Amino acid sequence: MALSTAQRVADVLRDRIEGGGLPPGTRLSEEALGRDLGVSRNTLREAFRLLIHESLVVHRLNRGVFVRVVDPADVTDIYRVRAALECAGVRAAAGAGRPLRAAVTAAVDEAERAAAGGDWQEVGSADLRFHRALAALSASPRIDTAMDRLMAELRLAFHAMPSAHRFHEPFLARNRALARLLEDGEYGRAESELTTYLDDALKLILGALREREGENA
């Protein structure tokens, strides 16, 4: 048995959530889903725990589990933490090993290549890899996993955005500029540029979310 039943169930649910079949806020009924997927409630609950750990769903006592809703306050907070972690990475860049510094440049390269090919999906994930590489300059396992979780939450927010595919494009040039500043050892300027960068990105996302909000009202 390679994968447990609970893991397979979690995979199915993850696909449905990320595919939009289960929009944010949906309650995941234990009985209905259990019948649908042909597993016992207990096994289903085990699958829920896996998804809770990925913060794809939230659990409310005696009320069940719901597909996570990432609201503007969450996005704002996520960007606050990103600013703290990525700036810490930039400040640690001087003492970081060559592989860690190379990963930053590599992510920018890949993003530009993907943009040239029109693969916006890949542009998006290369952009996330770029920011993950910035935070990784601190060489801290805990910071790495924290960034992964933040990015997973952010993906849920992108899901609620009208046109997420082209969101990353205008930031490609700034990624390149940031990478150059790091290569040149201009850590102070890199940090202040990064701060305004994240601020701009946050505003853009919040604007898109408000737009979407308006549609549903």
Added chain:
Amino acid sequence: MALSTAQRVADVLRDRIEGGGLPPGTRLSEEALGRDLGVSRNTLREAFRLLIHESLVVHRLNRGVFVRVVDPADVTDIYRVRAALECAGVRAAAGAGRPLRAAVTAAVDEAERAAAGGDWQEVGSADLRFHRALAALSASPRIDTAMDRLMAELRLAFHAMPSAHRFHEPFLARNRALARLLEDGEYGRAESELTTYLDDALKLILGALREREGENA
């Protein structure tokens, strides 16, 4: 019943771990603990998951859960993250609300009062509150919970130290100095002082852990 059974069980175990009743490395037997606490294995496992999420215990496949052992590499990493979060707080101090800034000074006051009374236990927790207050200047819920988790891990490390009670004492004066710098708006100097402060504290802990290591060898 405000809390679920699993949550109450997790609370009991957390207290026992932090109180030293369950020293690092101890295996938590499902059958024995279940009988002891009067809950089913299933519920106990649910409680374990909560503690795993707090990284107070670790899970080894087919071998059970063990009270987390915090080694020097962990402590070093924890201090890296603390530096990132607390420095971010200091940099956000200018824009932070009055209550958040007051909490910093209040923690220093309490620590000094406790030291005057010789209550080193309370000195320790006031010191942790001081650092928590620094990080809280960012006004970010995620940073707050992250700090709580780091502090919980750190308490485990203190457990393995010979004389943890007097560890915080030499830092009282530096806490006061740091609080003054913040009150005076000297954020840049506060940040660099904080950086060396954390570095010194880390070295002290690592030294104490190595000492203890020697005893057991």
Added chain:
DNA sequence: GCTAAGATATTGTTCAACAATTCTCAATAG
């Protein structure tokens, strides 16, 4: 003393039944 095979103990997974809580919705009072 060391290795290997078998016995024992522990954890992993799944299930179905019962307990506790929340939700629904009609009846009632203001």
Added chain:
DNA sequence: CTATTGAGAATTGTTGAACAATATCTTAGC
């Protein structure tokens, strides 16, 4: 008409058990 309350329905929380898979201990043989 609105708010409240309470019984009943629907849903989640918890338990104990059974069986499978894995690890640990015991013992026999070399």
